[in-house]
Amino acid sequence: MKDFQLFSPTELEEALDLLTRHCGQMRILAGGTDLLIRMRDGQVQPETVLDLTRISALHFLRQDSNAIEIGPLITHTEVLCSPLLNQETPLLVQACRTIGGWQIRNRGTIGGNLCNASPAGDAVPPLYVLAAECTLASRRGRRVLPIQAFFHGPGQTVLAPDELLVGIQFPSPQPTPLQFFEKIGQRKALAISKVNMAFLGWTDQEGRFQKVRIALGAVAPTVVRAVRTEDYLVGKRPTADVIQAASDMIETEVQPIGDIRSTEQYRREVSGELLRLGLAKCQKEEHG
Amino acid sequence: MVSRTVVGQSVDKLDGPALVTGQAVYTDDFSLPGMLFGKILWSSRAHARIRAIDTFAAERLPGIRLILHHGNVPRVAYTTAGQGFPEPSPYDSFIFDRKVRFVGDRVAAVFADNLIAAQEAVDLIRVEYEDLPAIFQPEEATQPNAPIIHDEEEIRGAFDPGHNLVSHLDLKIGDVEQSLAQATYQAEGTWITQFAQHVPMETHIVITYLDEWSRLVVRSSTQVPFHARRIISRLLDLPIQKVRVIKPRVGGGFGGKQEILLEDLCALATLRTRRPARIELSRKEEFVSARLMHPMKIQVRLGADSGGQLQAMEMRVLANTGAYGTHGSTVFFNTGSKTLPLYNKASHVRFVGDVVYTNLPVPGAYRGYGATEGYFALECAMDQLAAKMGMDPLLLRRKNHIREGETSPIFIKLGEGREGVDQTVQSCGLDRCIELGMKAFKWDEKRKNPRRIGSDRARGVGMSILMQGSSIPRVDMAAANLRMAEDGSFHLFLGATDIGTGSDTILAQIAAETIGLPTQRFTVHSSDTDFSPFDKGAYASSTTYLSGQAVYKAALAVRKQILGVAGLWFHVEPSTLEICQGVVFNRQGARLTLEEIGYRSYYLADQQQIEASASALSQASPPPFSAHFAEVEIDLETGIVRPLDYVVAVDCGVAINPELARGQVLGSLINGIGFALSEELLFSSRGVALNPNFLDYKILTSLDLPRIEIIPVETNEPTGPYGAKSIGEICINGPLPTLANAIFDATGIQMKEAPFTAERVWRALKRNE
Known part of the structure; x- marks a missing residue:
């Protein structure tokens, strides 16, 4: 690792001053779980590091x-x-x-x-x-x-x-919605997501979705919302057919890439399956 | 049955306290004043001639003491394989060559006062390459006009280097073609395995220095200290007398350290600078430039009669040995020799195959040693055959597997890259392994369960049976030396190489049982070529079986000497005496402690050193046997395979230390499950490793594992020490076929390419839709 200058301010104002002064030259350290690895590998070689942990x-x-x-x-x-x-x-x-x-x-x-x-x-x-x-x-x-x-x-x-x-x-999500996070990685722990999904859905008394929000990770340059699928689900009960149709729709809303962890096709086609897996788990919890 | 007090007890590992309290026990827990740090420049090209190496800028950095490359080191053809002499692997390697043969091959090494300077200098070395056409697919290696990877004139021991062939064999017993044609049922398929790494916790590391007599001392994380000494001596033209290899505690080997990988460079640095020198591989270097498992493509054809009796077996192997042929032919021979004798009823057998060079990193010895790949193909073909017959796969195996008192023509036809040794199986618990395993697993009940669970999941069960061997018969020797101190404690000097396996403890137990005192009275020394008697090292499932015999013989001799001294003391025939818990008793019940005997023989009367050495050479390679059972659940939409339940029944003869035997089973099993479901080193189209790191090369964690039950099945191997056989490797062979057969049972799809990642299973499911 190359030598660098470390600043560890305790006040936010001081940190902002330092950032202004070293404009663009500074790397910011919070937990360090990513930055320190990259610095050790030589991928980044900052002159100065701003340590936020004391603020x-x-x-x-x-x-x-x-x-x-x-x-x-x-x-x-x-x-x-x-x-x-x-x-x-x-x-x-x-x-x-x-x-x-x-x-x-x-x-x-x-x-x-x-x-x-x-x-x-x-x-x-x-x-x-x-x-x-x-x-x-x-x-x-x-x-x-x-x-x-x-x-x-x-x-x-x-x-x-x-x-x-x-x-x-x-x-605060009110009233308490149906919600889950699902992920597929290369193994169960210590694995980067091939694809992940967060789901939030409010249902009425008949179990029909009133409002739904779905976001997916690792299937586009940034996390994306599956807006069309959200709209589709509104007013419907999560029956097997509805979930199937929603899963299929999600596949059309993502733009994944292929890399060493997964192919484009796999990411696309299983992204919808996370909806099925997550809702199945929610239902299991509800019933017992 | 003789009652035993030490053998069969789960004695705590003798080195356990030192290991868990962080004592300085490993190679790197040791630093010498003035030590140089080495870094290696690796080839960025898959196949190229080196036109020029410019070290001008690198040499001028402060702290750089030595730069080695092909222009300034001896040119001696050798093999990096740590095998007995003469090695069955081809002499196709050089300390540095004028040519590079894979991305990650050695180009130069820098030794500097510190690691940072060494790395900076490596980055400053300029190499001018002349690129050559490269081979990345093993099928292309033997094509006409394929580039010749080993065109050096010094190469020896490869079958046909002009056609990139390290080994070729066509072994025929009977007439397979005719028998297959007449068989009522046939099964056929081609199974493919991947590049995988051993992933030891401790990567390869070597420290060298000159002792006060100017002898070269090599402290190395190795499985083969004596082979290392011999090979270093030859490479550097140094008498064996001038070389001492010390093996400290080792943080895992699994075959990867049955290699001489860094010793030569450190030794050269020390000899030239007279300073201590150290090289340690980074994790990335361990993945790319150490050793891997041989990827193989194996075609199996089976033929059976209407009753399910196997008539014909054919195995065709294409093994990729990468840029160098280390262990190439021997691993390939084992693919047949450790699998085909399992079904010795088939009278028509053919084993044919090629081992080829490619411009990819180098496979070598890996736990299982070719049998892992062979069993994947053979045991999956057996399930295909059972499915065609509508027979329970377990029943099909029962009809065909080898039994006690039987032999196989394969034993004599296939050895270590040459002919083998005839043998009759004298202990075989396979019947009981199958019986106890199926009961514990609830095989019959589980087979009646529905395969589909809901619309999106399927469950299935699979099994396989296995054998391996214990030692390399009539090739490898092991010796032990046992010496008593005056307090009645013992020093056990071993060449047998404990690499974390617990062999120090197991061998001390054999000595303790034989003499008649507790294991704690032994101090074990392994290994130091200055003090240890010769032993081939830790490989080929040899240590308990073969080194154990040497220890047993030495202990018997020591016991005889002790009783001789006691006989003089008591004025009786030694044969009338007994030793129990370190005390000698005569028939009248008079006692004499080993301490009293020790003081007497050191200082008081009839002075003599109580000690003995003994050697063992095995005449056979008694196979351990095992039956594996697994249940898996498959998510049909994502292809995720979850192993739920895994039962292993295993016959290793008498387990000298049941807990350590269990550890070997568990370790090899988990290694095998990881290999079956996840582990795979990937390459770009230019031969660059894409995932040489733990971020993208996933070994499994405990969360990914099924419930595992291990059932020991005791047999008594008459040739083994206290009835023991070896157990270090066999169980790594089970998960590939067992999990594949369970997936087959669940989905009707035979996974023929490993590993069975979610994505690969998902693709197979889609193809099947």
Whole structure:
């Protein structure tokens, strides 16, 4: 690893000052689970590194009236252990549980997962269906973006060189919807998603979907919503035929690529199957 | 039955406390002042001549002490295979050659004061290549006008290097064609296996230095210290007397360390600079430039009569040995010799095949040693045959498998790259393995269950039976030396190479049982070529069976000496004495401790060192046997295969240490399941490894494993120490056919290409729709 200068501020303002001063030259370290590996491999060789881990203002998890707010430094393990998130958003908990192993989950952060902008990032699809917003801050001020506007493409976000992600917030899903996170990897743990899916659906008393949100990862340059499938499901009960039709429709809404982990065709065709697998699990839980 | 106090007990591993408390036991837990760090420049080309190597810039970096390449090292043809002498592998390698034969082949090595400088210098070496046409498909290797990968004049021992053939064999017993034509039922198919790596926790590592007598000391993570000494000596033109190889604790070998891979470079650096030198492979280097499993394409044809009696078996093998032929012919011979004798009732047998060079990384020895690939084809063909006959596959095997007191013509026809040794099976628990395994697995009940579960899942069951061998008969020798101290404790000096297997403990148990005292009274030394007697090393499922015989003989001799001393003391015939728990008793019940005997023979009377050495050469290779049963669930829409239940019944004779035997079964089984479901090294069209890392080459975790039940089936092997056979390899052969047969049972699809990844199964399901 090449030598570099490390800054470890404790105040957010100080961090933003440093970012402004070293505009574009700085790498940001949250959990380090990705950055440190790349630095060791020599893939990135930053002159300066901004260590956020001492900034308590970025490390919070709270519920205000109807909104849940997550600080970017919240780790995956903290998500898993949060009674609030287990109660309100089990799908985010499910997603974080599939990330890496214990060590990775202890270090890796929600903010890091977002800013890394991997199309396969497992925490991202749940935040899409939760209609999360990202708060970005710089010396120039703050702005709030819907999560889908945060990503440009693989590895690319809209963060300006002097900007930090300082918060992620979303409304508590009310009333409690049907929800799941599903993923297919090369094995059960410590595997990057070939494809993943987050699902949120509210049903009426007859079990018909009133509102549905579906987001998929690893099947497009960024996480994508399956909007046509969402529309299709509204007003319908999740019968076998409906799920089959919805699965088929999802396959037409994704634009996967082939890589070493999977082919384009497999990703496309099994992306719909995640809907079937996830809903089957939900029904199993309901019935017993 | 003789009552035994030590053999058959799960004695704790003698080295366990040191290993789990992190004592300095491995090669790298050791650093010397002034040690140089080596890094290797690997070829970026699949097949090329080196026109020039420019080390000018690299040499000028601070801290660079030595750069080695083909221009400044001796040119001696050799094989990296750590086998007995003369090695059955071809001499087709050089320390550095003027030619590179795969992406990852050696080009140069830099030794520097630190690792960073060494790597920077490697990056600064400029190599001018003249690219040559390359071969990536084994089928292309023997085509007319194919490029010749080994065109060096020094090559020896390859079958036909001009046609890229390392080995070729066509063995015929009876008339297979005619017999197949007359058979009532036939089965046929071609099965394909992949490149896989051993993935030891500890990658290859070597540290060399000169001792106070200017002798070369090589501290190496190796399975074969004595073969390493011999090969280094020849390569560097150094008398064997001047070379000492030390094998510390080893973090896993699995065959990958039955190779001389780094010793020569470190030794050269130490000899030239007189400084200690170290090279350790990174994980990526371990994947690409160490050794792999031989990918094979195996066609099997079977013919049976109307009652299910096998009449004819044919196995056609195309084995890819990559750029070098290390273990090429012997692995290929084992593909036949460890599988075909299992069905010895067939009177017409043909085993034919080619082992070819390609411009890909180099397979070598890998646990299973060719049998893994062979069993995939043979045992899947057996299930195809059973399906055609409408017969329970278990019944078909019962009608045909080898039994105690029987032999097979294959034993004598196929050996280690040459003819083998005739033998009769003297212990075979296969019947009981099948019987106990099927009961524990609930084979009959599970076969009655519906295959489909809902609309999107299917379940199925599969089984296979296996044999392997124990040691290489009339080739490999093992010796042991046992010495008593005055307190009645013992030093056991072994060439047998504990590489994490627990063989130190097992061999001490054999000595302890034979003399009559607890295992804890033994200090085991393995291995140091200055002090250990010769042993071939850790391979070919030899250690318990063969090294165990040497230890047994040495211990018998020591026991005789102890009783001799005690006889003098008691004034009785030694044969009237007994040793129990380290105490000698005469018939009147008078006691004499080993400590009293030790002090007497060291200092007091009739002084002599109580010690003995003994050697063993096996006359046969008694097979361990096993039956495997698995249930799988397949998600029909995603192709995901979930192994649910796995039962293994295994006959390794008498298990000297049941817990360590269980560890070997479990380890080899999990290795085999990973190989069957996930592990595969992939290459680009230019021969570049695409996934030489743990991100994309997935070994399984405990979460991916089925429930596993291991059933020991004891037999008594009359030629083995205390009835033991070896068990290190056999069970890696089971998962490929067992899981494939379970998938076949569930879906009607025979998976003929490994590994059975979700995507591959999904594609097969789609084709079938």
